[in-house]
């Protein structure tokens with residue numbers, strides 16, 4: 001399985017690839033624009049060309065995107081919903097320009113309107129986004145959330161519901177985040193708990209829909225709904241959970257990226273990647 005990390009695009013999207021290469025990533029994820037702002041200046045042709053050259057030379061594959069945290073497709077507020085949807089369309093177009101296969105998305109928060117209402121807003125927004133980007137095949141990967149506050153997407157049932165009602169299920173997939181899943185109540189620390197989780201994902205959604213794994217240890221407890229990531233082996237999940245996942249033959253083909261805290265020299269990525277690689281058993 002390709003292992004890697006989320007990388008900053010400061011200085012240009014090509015820089016994310018170079019950063020990944022500098023710490024021996026085999027796959028990377030990045031934001032195609034600032035994740036804290038709605039607006040983005042269009043990608044320039046020379047930046048795109050530089051990105052494609054650097055990516056091809058690096059051998060890093062796949063390279064994929066994460067959507068801005070501001071986007072909330074579950075919101076009951078019409079203006080915020082409209083803005084979120086338009087923003088996701090722009091991000092899908094940026095992925096198409098960069099030839100990225102998919103973009104990871106947090107389904108959103110219902111803000112008091114209720115889970116059912118929130119989930120149906122997400123489905124309708126995605127239908128609209130896919131209708132309006134029908135010239136590309138870029139997929140949206142719904143990420144399991146920690147179920148914090150009024151967030152939807154903290155159960156496989158939620159994610160399955162969005163996909164089942166979608167007019168374009170072929171453009172939807174799943175991203176499994178170890179910290180979020182654990183915080184949402186899925187116990188990955190024992191072989192029994194881990195297998196039950198993966199089997200339930202397969203039963204409710206289908207393992208073929210799982211496209212990406214986020215590897216993060218968790219600061220909070222099982223079922224505590226706390227979305228706080230920490231270094232591999234140093235949180236409440238512990239090394240055994242990652243050993244189970246990294247040696248699971250059902251997941252061998254999947255790109256897996258870290259989203260753990262780090263400074264500009266990326267030494268924490270080096271440390272976490274080396275921890276992960278040490279857990280993989282010789283086959």
Ligand code: ZN
Nearest residue numbers: 066104106143
């Ligand atoms: Zn995410």
Ligand code: MN
Nearest residue numbers: 143177214259
């Ligand atoms: Mn994540």
Ligand code: MN
Nearest residue numbers: 180227228229
């Ligand atoms: Mn998170």
